Structures are given as structure tokens and as C-alpha cells.
Amino acid sequence: MNAMTGTISTGQERKAPGRPRNAQADEAILDAVLTLLSDGQSASAVSIESVAAKAGVGKATIYRRWPNKEALLIDAVRSMKGPIPELAGESVREDLIAMVTANRSSRGREFGKVTACLLPELIKDEELSRMHQAVIEPRREVMRQILRRGIAAGELRADLNIELTVLMLSGPSMMQGLFGTVTGIPDADFPEALVDALLRGAAA
Amino acid sequence: MNAMTGTISTGQERKAPGRPRNAQADEAILDAVLTLLSDGQSASAVSIESVAAKAGVGKATIYRRWPNKEALLIDAVRSMKGPIPELAGESVREDLIAMVTANRSSRGREFGKVTACLLPELIKDEELSRMHQAVIEPRREVMRQILRRGIAAGELRADLNIELTVLMLSGPSMMQGLFGTVTGIPDADFPEALVDALLRGAAA
Numbered sequence: 001m002n003a004m005t006g007t008i009s010t011g012q013e014r015k016a017p018g019r020p021r022n023a024q025a026d027e028a029i030l031d032a033v034l035t036l037l038s039d040g041q042s043a044s045a046v047s048i049e050s051v052a053a054k055a056g057v058g059k060a061t062i063y064r065r066w067p068n069k070e071a072l073l074i075d076a077v078r079s080m081k082g083p084i085p086e087l088a089g090e091s092v093r094e095d096l097i098a099m100v101t102a103n104r105s106s107r108g109r110e111f112g113k114v115t116a117c118l119l120p121e122l123i124k125d126e127e128l129s130r131m132h133q134a135v136i137e138p139r140r141e142v143m144r145q146i147l148r149r150g151i152a153a154g155e156l157r158a159d160l161n162i163e164l165t166v167l168m169l170s171g172p173s174m175m176q177g178l179f180g181t182v183t184g185i186p187d188a189d190f191p192e193a194l195v196d197a198l199l200r201g202a203a204a
Numbered sequence: 205m206n207a208m209t210g211t212i213s214t215g216q217e218r219k220a221p222g223r224p225r226n227a228q229a230d231e232a233i234l235d236a237v238l239t240l241l242s243d244g245q246s247a248s249a250v251s252i253e254s255v256a257a258k259a260g261v262g263k264a265t266i267y268r269r270w271p272n273k274e275a276l277l278i279d280a281v282r283s284m285k286g287p288i289p290e291l292a293g294e295s296v297r298e299d300l301i302a303m304v305t306a307n308r309s310s311r312g313r314e315f316g317k318v319t320a321c322l323l324p325e326l327i328k329d330e331e332l333s334r335m336h337q338a339v340i341e342p343r344r345e346v347m348r349q350i351l352r353r354g355i356a357a358g359e360l361r362a363d364l365n366i367e368l369t370v371l372m373l374s375g376p377s378m379m380q381g382l383f384g385t386v387t388g389i390p391d392a393d394f395p396e397a398l399v400d401a402l403l404r405g406a407a408a
Contacts, residue, residue, distance in 0.1 A: 042246055119382055147406075156406050163387040164376070164401055171375030172368070178323055183367040197368055201405020202351075202360050 028055040029062055033076040034111040043073055043121040043128070074131040077118060080108035081135070084142055092150035093195055096169065099143055100191035103173050109187060140166055156199075168198055232259040233266055237280040238315040247277055247325040247332070278335040281322060284312035285339070288346055296354035297399055300373065303347055304395035307377050313391060344370055360403075372402055 032055035036046050048069055052059045066072040082102040087095045122132040143166045150156035176183060176190050185193050236259035240250050252273055256263045270276040286306040291299045326336040347370045354360035380387060380394050389397050 045246075123382065150406075154408055157404070157408050160406055161387070161389070161397065161401065164389060164397055165406055167376045167379045167387055168372060168398070168401060171377070171379040172371045173375070174379070175371045175375040178327065179371075183365070183371055185365070185368060193365065193368055194372070197365065197372060199405055199407040200361070201403055201407070202354075202364055202369055203403040203405070204358055204361050 025055075025057055025061060026065065029057060029065070029072070030076050030079045030107070031055070033072060034080070034107070037076075037118065038111055043118055046073070048072070070125075070128055070131060073118075073122075073128065074135060077122070077132065078135045079105065080111055081105055081139070082108070084139060087142070087146070089149075092146055092153070092155045093199060095146045096143070096195045096198075097191045099139070099146065100169055100173055100194060103139070103170065103191075104177060104187075108177070140170075143169060165198070169194065229259075229261055229265060230269065233261060233269070233276070234280050234283045234311070235259070237276060238284070238311070241280075241322065242315055247322055247329075250277070252276070274329075274332055274335060277322075277326075277332065278339060281326070281336065282339045283309065284315055285309055285343070286312070288343060291346070291350070293353075296350055296357070296359045297403060299350045300347070300399045300402075301395045303343070303350065304373055304377055304398060307343070307374065308381060308391075312381070344374075347373060369402070373398065 029051060032051045033046060036050060036054055037043065041050075046069065048059050048062055051072065052062055055062075062072065066075065082105040085098045085102045087098060089095065122128045144162050147156060147160060147162050147165055151158055151160055172194055173190070176185070176187065183190070183193075233255060236255045237250060240254060240258055241247065245254075250273065252263055252266055255276065256266055259266075266276065270279065286309040289302045289306045291302060293299065326332045348366050351360060351364060351366050351369055355362055355364055376398055377394070380389070380391065387394070387397075
């Protein structure tokens with residue numbers, strides 16, 4: 001975990017792991033990737049050259065930090081998510097709200113519309129898909145653990161479909177990110193409203 | 205409504221409205237648009253020329269049917285959705301399941317991954333965004349009407365947040381379309397599973 005950028009190592013070896021990283025350059029490079037994608041470039045069209053030009057750094061600066069474009073793309077996606085929070089572990093409701101909140105960092109709120117567009121490309125490319133799974137799967141697994149704990153404690157229905165419930169937490173969040181204020185619910189209140197609606201159910 | 209293609213008129217004047225439309229050519233043209241988008245082209249990169257080449261028709265054939273690229277793109281998006289179903293109007297649950305089911309046509313299931321990627325581009329372009337609203341807003345409005353009817357009949361909670369509930373019906377569907385079998389729920393069973401989970405709530 002890099003405390004300065006909020007990014008987590010991709011698990012790929014950096015070319016020069018001993019060299020100190022420059023948090024400001026990291027930010028500029030990640031923002032450049034997300035800006036290119038926001039401007040309508042596909043992930044396959046983004047190149048180290050175009051990112052370097054956009055960020056105002058040399059290609060070598062990027063290659064010192066990321067071994068290849070795939071690692072850079074995935075780190076850009078990762079930087080849109082907040083770190084997995086420390087969970088209080090007491091109330092299932094509180095923990096789910098914390099997880100939904102952490103689904104988006106401030107960069108995620110700025111570039112949130114990018115994610116939905118990237119997903120299809122990430123899924124199609126075997127290597128990217130594997131790397132993307134490494135970003136989202138730990139978050140999904142924490143969600144599953146909270147839900148399982150809730151079932152065991154009798155707080156949640158015993159017949160709850162865990163995978164469907166994870167989708168019901170992540171899908172509406174993505175839509176809120178895409179359509180912004182379509183719900184009339186401010187982003188800050190969205191996680192609590194979603195979790196409460198999910199727990200209570202719509203039936204009278 | 206064109207019964208052969210399942211598409212609804214964009215409300216734009218066709219260049220030659222008296223000319224009989226060729227359903228097979230329509231299908232080939234719409235499939236060409238969606239194939240180009242699936243192959244990673246952005247909506248802005250798609251051109252009438254590239255669609256004509258992909259579909260194996262002349263540009264004139266496309267222009268006889270659609271006045272411009274925007275109308276063609278929106279019809280391609282529309283063709284991924286089933287027609288708004290006739291609702292029985294008895295059970296809120298049944299009507300919601302019918303609506304979630306109609307969210308995807310067979311073409312939508314084939315090209316479902318495209319939609320998420322198009323959304324950010326559609327939202328960014330003012331003209332496309334307006335046309336896209338014309339496709340999705342009537343569906344959202346039917347959903348809202350069902351929910352309001354449910355509240356009035358005492359089937360749904362009186363304090364239900366209608367807009368959030370619409371998002372909780374559409375967001376997970378989009379994720380299921382993107383990630384396919386991630387939930388382990390077959391596509392055919394998904395609408396019922398989602399609506400029941402939404403109605404019942406996750407709390408014990």
C-alpha cells in the first residue's frame with residue numbers, strides 16, 4: 001500500500017524497486033490515464049506514449065513505475081477505489097455502508113464514468129481480466145464475509161443469495177456513479193440509503 | 205414499432221419514409237454497429253462508412269433508413285432492449301419481473317457488454333444523451349408507475365424511494381449482463397431472483 005497515492009501494489013515487479021517513488025508524478029500519470037479514457041479513448045488505444053504526453057513526463061518515468069501498460073491501467077482503475085476500510089465488525093449494516101462508501105475514492109467520483117466503459121474491455125482481455133479480478137475480488141470477498149457473518153448471527157435471512165446480494169450492492173453504486181444525481185440522493189448519502197433499502201426490502 | 209426488428213422509431217424523419225424497409229438489411233446494419241462497438245471502437249470512432257463496410261451494404265442503404273450516425277447508434281442501443289411488455293397490472297411482483305426481463309432482448313444478451321461502455325459516451329454528448337433518454341425514460345417511467353401503484357395498494361412500503369428502487373432494478377441487471385454467470389444465477393432466472401430479493405429484503 002502506497003499511503004501517498006492510495007494505490008496498492010499490483011503484485012508486478014517494478015523495474016527499479018529500490019528507486020523512491022514520486023507521489024506527485026504518480027498522481028499525474030494516473031490522472032492522465034483516466035483523462036484519456038474519459039475523453040473517449042478505448043483502453044486498447046491508450047499508449048504509454050499518449051499517457052506520457054498527457055502527464056508531461058517522459059516514458060522512462062512511467063516505465064520506472066509500471067512494467068507495462070496493463071499494470072498502469074489496472075492501477076488507474078484501482079486508484080478510483082478507496083482502500084478496503086477497517087471494519088468495526090459489530091453491525092452488518094455499518095460494515096456494508098463502509099464497504100459501499102469505500103467503493104469510490106475522490107478520484108473515483110471524478111472519473112467514475114470511466115469504470116463502466118473499461119469493464120467490457122477488461123473482461124475481454126484475459127491478462128487484464130485476471131489483473132482486474134485481483135483488484136475487485138478482495139472487495140467482493142470482504143462483502144461476502146460480512147454477509148455470511150450476518151446470516152450466522154441471525155441478522156440476515158438464512159436463505160440469502162450471497163452473490164446476488166453483492167451485485168445488488170455494487171450495481172446500483174455503479175449506476176449512481178454514471179448518472180450522478182439521477183436518484184436525487186447526494187453521493188454522500190447514497191451508501192446508507194442503498195444498504196437500508198437492501199436490508200429492509202421494498203415490500204410493505 | 206417495427207415488428208420484424210423489434211425496434212421502435214427514433215421519432216426522426218426517415219429520408220425516404222415511403223420506401224419499404226428491408227428487415228434483413230436493418231438487422232445486418234444494427235449488428236454491424238454493435239459488432240464494431242464490441243470490438244472496442246468508441247461511439248465517436250464508429251462511422252457510417254465503417255458500418256456500411258461491416259454490414260456489406262452501401263452507405264446509401266444506411267442513409268435511407270437513418271438520417272445520421274446518432275439516430276443509428278441510438279437505434280442500435282434500443283435494439284438491445286426488448287419491447288416494453290404488456291403488463292398484467294395485478295401483481296407488482298409480476299409486473300416488475302416482466303420489466304426486468306424486457307430490459308434485454310436476445311440481441312441485448314449477445315451484445316450486453318457494449319451497453320455499459322456506450323453509456324459514458326452517450327451521457328457526455330448532449331444530442332446523444334437526449335436521444336438515449338428517449339429510449340430509457342419510458343421504461344423508467346413504467347417502473348415508477350408500477351412502484352407507485354404498489355405503494356398505493358399497500359403492497360410496497362409507503363416510504364419507498366422510487367428513484368433508488370429503479371436503480372436497484374436496473375444496476376444489478378447491467379452487472380449480470382456484464383459479468384454473465386458471476387452470480388451463478390442463469391440469465392433466465394435472474395429477473396425473478398432480483399425482484400424477490402428486492403421485495404423481501406436481506407434482513408432476517
